[in-house]
Amino acid sequence: MTTLVIAEHDNSELQASTYNTIAAASKLEGETVVLVAGHECQSVADQAAKAEGVDKVLLAQAEFLEHLLAEDVEKAVMAQEGDYSHILAPASTFGKNMMPRIAALLDVQQISDIISVESEDTFKRPVYAGNAIATVKSNDKKKVITVRATAFDALATEGGSASIENVSAGSHTELSNYVGEELTESERPDLGTARVVVSGGRGMGNGENFEMLEQLADKLGAAVGASRAAVDAGFVPNDYQVGQTGKIVAPELYIAVGISGAIQHLAGMKDSKVIVAINKDEEAPIFQVADYGLVEDLFKVVPELIESL
Amino acid sequence: MKILVAIKRVIDANVKVRVKPDNSGVETANVKMSMNPFCEIAVEEAVRLKEQGIASEIVAVSIGNQQCQETLRTALALGADKAVLVKTEDALEPLAVAKTLQKVVEQEEPQMVLMGKQSIDGDNNQTGQMLAALLGWGQGTFASKVDVEDGKVQVTREIDGGLQTIELKLPAVVTTDLRLNEPRFASLPNIMKAKRKPLDEVALADLGVDTASRTETLSVENPPERSEGIKVENVAELVDKLKNEAKVI
Numbered sequence: 001m002t003t004l005v006i007a008e009h010d011n012s013e014l015q016a017s018t019y020n021t022i023a024a025a026s027k028l029e030g031e032t033v034v035l036v037a038g039h040e041c042q043s044v045a046d047q048a049a050k051a052e053g054v055d056k057v058l059l060a061q062a063e064f065l066e067h068l069l070a071e072d073v074e075k076a077v078m079a080q081e082g083d084y085s086h087i088l089a090p091a092s093t094f095g096k097n098m099m100p101r102i103a104a105l106l107d108v109q110q111i112s113d114i115i116s117v118e119s120e121d122t123f124k125r126p127v128y129a130g131n132a133i134a135t136v137k138s139n140d141k142k143k144v145i146t147v148r149a150t151a152f153d154a155l156a157t158e159g160g161s162a163s164i165e166n167v168s169a170g171s172h173t174e175l176s177n178y179v180g181e182e183l184t185e186s187e188r189p190d191l192g193t194a195r196v197v198v199s200g201g202r203g204m205g206n207g208e209n210f211e212m213l214e215q216l217a218d219k220l221g222a223a224v225g226a227s228r229a230a231v232d233a234g235f236v237p238n239d240y241q242v243g244q245t246g247k248i249v250a251p252e253l254y255i256a257v258g259i260s261g262a263i264q265h266l267a268g269m270k271d272s273k274v275i276v277a278i279n280k281d282e283e284a285p286i287f288q289v290a291d292y293g294l295v296e297d298l299f300k301v302v303p304e305l306i307e308s309l
Numbered sequence: 310m311k312i313l314v315a316i317k318r319v320i321d322a323n324v325k326v327r328v329k330p331d332n333s334g335v336e337t338a339n340v341k342m343s344m345n346p347f348c349e350i351a352v353e354e355a356v357r358l359k360e361q362g363i364a365s366e367i368v369a370v371s372i373g374n375q376q377c378q379e380t381l382r383t384a385l386a387l388g389a390d391k392a393v394l395v396k397t398e399d400a401l402e403p404l405a406v407a408k409t410l411q412k413v414v415e416q417e418e419p420q421m422v423l424m425g426k427q428s429i430d431g432d433n434n435q436t437g438q439m440l441a442a443l444l445g446w447g448q449g450t451f452a453s454k455v456d457v458e459d460g461k462v463q464v465t466r467e468i469d470g471g472l473q474t475i476e477l478k479l480p481a482v483v484t485t486d487l488r489l490n491e492p493r494f495a496s497l498p499n500i501m502k503a504k505r506k507p508l509d510e511v512a513l514a515d516l517g518v519d520t521a522s523r524t525e526t527l528s529v530e531n532p533p534e535r536s537e538g539i540k541v542e543n544v545a546e547l548v549d550k551l552k553n554e555a556k557v558i
C-alpha cells in the first residue's frame with residue numbers, strides 16, 4: 001500500500017494544510033509519496049522532502065501548472081504511474097476544487113473532509129454542519145480522500161530526507177485559463193492555522209469598526225475572521241468567513257465578537273480549545289458553546305480589552 | 310444558450326438536525342424540507358442570465374423521490390422553463406448523482422450546468438466537479454460572479470486566499486457560492502403559472518447508470534458536546550481567566 005498526497009503550495013512555500021494531510025497519511029500503512037505539481041516549484045519539493053513522514057517526493061513542473069487550475073492538476077495526477085491505494089489532499093478550496101475530478105475519473109466515491117482515520121477503509125467525517133459525525137467505510141479499490149487540516153496535528157517539518165523524482169506534468173487542457181487574483185494581503189497569521197482567532201459578526205455594524213478587532217488581533221498575534229453576515233454586508237472580504245460553508249478553524253483561543261452563534265457559524269469554530277463570546281444579548285446561542293461569556297456592549301468592552309493586554 | 314440547473318431537496322437550513330437513537334442516520338420524518346440554499350442561488354443566477362437575454366431556456370433537474378416534485382415546482386415558479394425529475398428512493402452518492410446528471414446533460418445538451426457548491430446535508434462539495442470531469446468540461450467552482458461572453462464564461466471564485474478569476478470554454482459547469490446573488494421569492498402568480506409548466510419524470514433505472522453505493526455509513530453519532538462555560542462580569546475578570554485558568558494568553 002502506498003499513499004499519494006497532493007501538495008498544496010504557492011510555488012514557493014508548502015502550505016501548512018499539506019503537513020496536516022501528511023500526518024493523516026501517516027496513519028495509514030505503507031509509504032507516503034508527495035506530489036508537488038506546479039511551476040518553478042523546486043523549493044516546495046525540497047520542503048516536502050524534509051517533512052517527517054514523507055518517503056518520496058514527485059515533482060511535476062510545467063508553466064500551465066502555475067495557478068493549479070483543477071483541469072490541469074487532474075491531468076498531472078492522472079499522469080502518475082504509481083499504484084496508489086489512497087490519494088489524499090487537504091479539504092481546502094484547492095483540494096475541494098480538483099479532488100472530485102480525480103475521484104470521478106478513477107470511478108471512486110470520494111470521502112470528503114475526514115476528521116479521523118479508523119482503519120485503511122473507514123473514516124469519520126462531519127455531516128449536517130457538524131451536527132452529526134458519520135463513520136463511513138469505502139468499498140472502492142482506491143480511496144480518494146480530502147482531509148480536514150484542523151483534525152490532524154502536523155508532524156515535524158524538518159529532519160526528513162526523502163528523494164525527489166522529476167515526473168510528467170500531464171498536458172494543458174485549455175478548458176480553463178487563469179485571468180487574475182485578488183488576494184487579501186495581511187501580515188497576520190493565516191486564519192486556518194492561527195493560534196488565536198478574533199472574529200466579528202453583524203454586531204460590528206460596519207467595516208471601519210473591524211479596525212478595533214484588528215488592533216485586538218495584533219495584541220494577541222491573532223488572525224481575524226468573521227461570520228457570514230459580516231461578509232455578506234461587505235464589512236470584510238469573503239476569505240474571512242468562518243463556518244460550515246467558509247473556513248474551519250480550531251485555534252487555542254477563539255474570540256467571537258457580536259456574533260449570535262448560528263449553527264452554520266458554530267460548525268466552523270466549535271472545535272476551538274477555548275471560546276470567548278462577547279455579545280450584548282445574554283440569550284445569544286454563542287454563549288452555549290463559550291467557555292467565557294461577557295454580556296456587554298462590544299463597543300465598550302473591546303477597547304477595554306485592547307487596553308488591558 | 311440552454312442552462313441546466315441541478316437542485317437538491319434537503320432538510321431546511323433552519324432545522325436543528327437530530328441523530329436517530331439507533332445511530333443509523335438523522336431524523337427526516339416530519340422534518341421541514343427545502344431546496345438546498347446553494348441550489349436556490351444557482352436557479353437565481355440562471356434566471357438572471359435569462360433576463361439578460363443570455364440564456365434562452367432553463368431546465369431544472371433533481372434526482373430523488375416523488376417529493377422532489379415540490380422542489381422542482383419551486384424552481385419553475387422562480388423562472389425555470391421545464392423540470393425533469395429522475396425518480397429514485399435511494400439516497401445517491403455524489404458520484405452516482407454526477408453520472409446520472411451526465412446522462413441528463415447528454416439528452417438536454419445544455420451549454421452550462423449551474424449547481425450548488427455543496428449541499429448542506431451531505432456537505433460533500435463534489436458533485437459539480439465530478440460531473441465536469443466525466444463530461445471532460447471545464448469548471449468554475451465557488452462562483453461569486455459569472456459573466457458570459459462570446460462562447461466563454463468568466464467566473465470569479467471564492468478561494469481560501471481571496472478571489473480568483475478564470476475563463477472557461479463553454480460548455481462548462483459552474484457551482485455557486487453564497488455571494489453570487491440573493492435569490493428572489495416566488496410570487497403567487499408565478500407559483501400558479503408554475504403548475505402548468507412541464508415536469509417530466511424518468512425512472513432512474515431507465516437511464517442505465519451504475520448508481521450502486523460505494524460506501525457504507527456504519528454509524529451516525531452526535532458530535533462531542535461542549536459544555537456551557539461561565540459568564541464573566543467584566544474585562545478584568547476575562548483577562549484573568551484567560552491568563553490564569555485557561556492559560557491561553
Ligand SMILES: Cc1cc2nc3c(=O)[nH]c(=O)nc-3n(C[C@H](O)[C@H](O)[C@H](O)COP(=O)(O)OP(=O)(O)OC[C@H]3O[C@@H](n4cnc5c(N)ncnc54)[C@H](O)[C@@H]3O)c2cc1C
Nearest residue numbers: 201202203227228229243244245246258259260265280298
Ligand atoms: C446555506 C447557509 C450557509 C451558511 N454558512 C455560514 C457560514 O459558513 N458561516 C457563518 O458565520 N454563517 C453562515 N450562515 C449564516 C448563519 O445562518 C447566520 O445567519 C450568521 O452566522 C449570522 O451572523 P452574525 O452572528 O454575525 O449575525 P446575527 O445573527 O445578526 O448576530 C449579531 C449578534 O451581534 C450582537 N450584537 C449586536 N450589536 C452588538 C453590540 N453593540 N455589542 C455586542 N453584541 C452585539 C447581537 O446580539 C447578535 O447576537 C449560513 C447560512 C446558510 C443558510
Ligand SMILES: Cc1cc2nc3c(=O)[nH]c(=O)nc-3n(C[C@H](O)[C@H](O)[C@H](O)COP(=O)(O)OP(=O)(O)OC[C@H]3O[C@@H](n4cnc5c(N)ncnc54)[C@H](O)[C@@H]3O)c2cc1C
Nearest residue numbers: 315316372400402403424425427428431432433434435436
Ligand atoms: C448521515 C448521512 C448518511 C448517508 N448515508 C448514505 C448511504 O447509506 N448511502 C448513500 O448512498 N448515501 C448516503 N448519504 C449520502 C447523501 O445522500 C448525500 O447527500 C449524497 O451523497 C449527495 O452528496 P451531496 O449532496 O452532499 O453532494 P454535493 O457535492 O455537496 O452537492 C452539490 C450539488 O450537487 C447537486 N446535487 C446533489 N445531489 C443532487 C440530486 N439528488 N439531484 C440534483 N442535484 C443534486 C446540487 O446542485 C448540489 O448543490 C448519506 C448522507 C448523510 C448526511
